Amino acid sequence: MVLTQRDWLQVRDAASLLGVSEKTLRNWDKAGKLRPARHPINGYRIYRAADLHELKRELNRPTYFQESLDLGPPMGPASVSTAVAEPQPAVRKKPVDDGSMHWRAEVALDPKHRPQLWNKPSSTVRRDWRKYPQEAHVLDEDCRRYRRLTPSEIAVLQGFDNILAKNTGFSDRQVIAALGNAVPPQMARAVMEGVCQIKSFKKHTSIEVCAGIGGLARGAAEVGFKHLSCLDIDPVCVQFLKRMPELKNSEISSDDLRYARLDRFKGKVGLLSGGPPCQPWSSGGLRRGSEDDRDVLGEMPNLICDIEPECFVFENVAGLTTGQNKSYFEKLMKKLQEPGPALRYGVLAAKLNAADFGVPQVRERVFIIGFRDEPAVKVHRCFDAIWSARTHRDPTISDATRSEWRTVGEAIGGLQDPGGWKSWFGNAIPADNFWNDE
Ligand SMILES: C[S@@+](CC[C@H](N)C(=O)[O-])C[C@H]1O[C@@H](n2cnc3c(N)ncnc32)[C@H](O)[C@@H]1O
Numbered sequence: 001m002v003l004t005q006r007d008w009l010q011v012r013d014a015a016s017l018l019g020v021s022e023k024t025l026r027n028w029d030k031a032g033k034l035r036p037a038r039h040p041i042n043g044y045r046i047y048r049a050a051d052l053h054e055l056k057r058e059l060n061r062p063t064y065f066q067e068s069l070d071l072g073p074p075m076g077p078a079s080v081s082t083a084v085a086e087p088q089p090a091v092r093k094k095p096v097d098d099g100s101m102h103w104r105a106e107v108a109l110d111p112k113h114r115p116q117l118w119n120k121p122s123s124t125v126r127r128d129w130r131k132y133p134q135e136a137h138v139l140d141e142d143c144r145r146y147r148r149l150t151p152s153e154i155a156v157l158q159g160f161d162n163i164l165a166k167n168t169g170f171s172d173r174q175v176i177a178a179l180g181n182a183v184p185p186q187m188a189r190a191v192m193e194g195v196c197q198i199k200s201f202k203k204h205t206s207i208e209v210c211a212g213i214g215g216l217a218r219g220a221a222e223v224g225f226k227h228l229s230c231l232d233i234d235p236v237c238v239q240f241l242k243r244m245p246e247l248k249n250s251e252i253s254s255d256d257l258r259y260a261r262l263d264r265f266k267g268k269v270g271l272l273s274g275g276p277p278c279q280p281w282s283s284g285g286l287r288r289g290s291e292d293d294r295d296v297l298g299e300m301p302n303l304i305c306d307i308e309p310e311c312f313v314f315e316n317v318a319g320l321t322t323g324q325n326k327s328y329f330e331k332l333m334k335k336l337q338e339p340g341p342a343l344r345y346g347v348l349a350a351k352l353n354a355a356d357f358g359v360p361q362v363r364e365r366v367f368i369i370g371f372r373d374e375p376a377v378k379v380h381r382c383f384d385a386i387w388s389a390r391t392h393r394d395p396t397i398s399d400a401t402r403s404e405w406r407t408v409g410e411a412i413g414g415l416q417d418p419g420g421w422k423s424w425f426g427n428a429i430p431a432d433n434f435w436n437d438e
Contacts, residue, residue: 007049008037014047016256018056115139115146118409122157122361127180129154130173138408145421151175153412159184159359162415164213164240174236181212181237183275183315184359187352188219191313191367194386196223198378199371201270201310209257209274209303210296213240214247216273216315221246225271229262231255257296263306272309276300276316297332301339308343310372312336318351318364336370345370348379356390356402360411 015022028034029045034055036045115137116122129136129149136154139146149157151165151172158179165175206225208217211232221227227250230241238254241247253260257276276297297316304312321329329349336347347370354363369379393402 008046009049009052011045011047014052017052018059116149116157116408117143118413119407121355121359121405122408122411124363125154125158125180125361127177129180130176136176138412140421141409145423147418147420147422149412150418151179153415153418154179156411156415157359157361157408158182159186159215159354159361160213168239170236170239178213178234178236178240181275183212183215183219183365184354184357184361184363185215185218185222186357186359187354187363187365188216189222190219190357190386190389191216191352191369192219192223192225194382194389195271195311195313195369197385198382199311199374203268203270203310205269206271206273207262207265207269207307207309209260209262209272210276211241212237212275214244216275216313217241217244218246220271220273226250228265228269229253231257231260233257257303258299262303265307267308269307269309271311271313272304272307273313274300274315276314300332301335304336304345304370305340305343308372312345312368312370314368316366316368318366320366321349321351333368336368343372345372346374346376346379348376348383350383350386352386355394355405356392358391358406360406360408362405 009017011022011025015025018025020028025034029036034047034051036047038044039046114123114135116135117139118141123135126135136149137146138149138153152162154176155165156162160179160182165179168175170178204224204226206217206220206227208214208220208227208230209232211217211230212234214230214237217227217230227247229251230247231253232238232241233254233256235254238252241252257274276299277295297314297320300312300314319325333347333349337345339345347368349366349368351364351366354361354365369382371378371382391402392405393399395404
């Protein structure tokens, strides 16, 4: 049998494809959820790509009903013979996702069911909204009806134009996942303006890593940076980047940052920016930090050594700086100050809220900014500039110079109503007659 990389994947690549750690993969092997074969020469475990893609599709289905996936009987120990055993495809029952699940009583009665309120900013938009609808619903102004938010509306809550989510060629789930990760462009612009107000650049060139759908990249382009390169591992995000007019002359690639050769840009870059994945740090995740396979943040000092930019801007979740992540964060900050021999940066981090910059969403994020060969106090002045550029405020505090946070209704009220409203009765109604279709 001829093994091709396209058909068979090694453990690391299989884990990366599924977005889990190698340890999780091992546990799944033991539980019989996956059926690895053995490489005929080195005996290492290898996985059939088709099985991995099938499992990935399965994992992306909604799980809140705890539909049990029948994965077939557990396998015995994997064969260690030199021949590659042809893994038998697992027989699975496919749960039906016809959209009706969003209206079942189980969802409405879920204590985590927190539909967005018309008269408040949205809670943080997350990529998980693609499969857990609890927060991706909106209640109408009278709190009597609610419906699912459309991808276009989610784009608007993230500060993008609703057109962005139209005619993408991707499924709603893919679009919502890509949107959920984004830095709202208004926030990105405020950060980049603050940077440029305080730091003078020799080169107005930029590299964006973990670019997502280009929130930060938009902010950088709007203040005059020309992107030499923009990369993201996710091909869906890359398609979004390719549609951005601001990036039409940039190199855009679907690369894993850890293997991308960016040292060819050494000395040619004014700004290095990016949003290394935040899953390891978010309070919703397992907080495995640097032990998490997705810890791309730890790669940033190496990348800075490769590129030697005049300035860097990284974005991450607010949980990065607290609790058990704190010591990792402090080590990272030290490393960023002196990422390599004869390379020094003044570095500071600060938490900003997208709602303060006119985004109809409470989204707190940590920004880490570093200026090459400058004292940290200069970055302090940069954060002061960003802070004083806030246009909106929490309605519970008084400040006549700023408007109240924008609300969901203000943001999506002007869009065409997609319909699909259901009556909202609250938890007192028995499950059987819970809904009144209109
Ligand atoms: C928080 S999002 C980035 C948001 C983006 N910076 C913006 O401004 O909108 C994190 C992104 O990192 C990408 N990513 C994760 N691991 C990566 C890797 N190893 N190499 C490149 N990109 C990666 C993900 O696909 C995701 O789009």
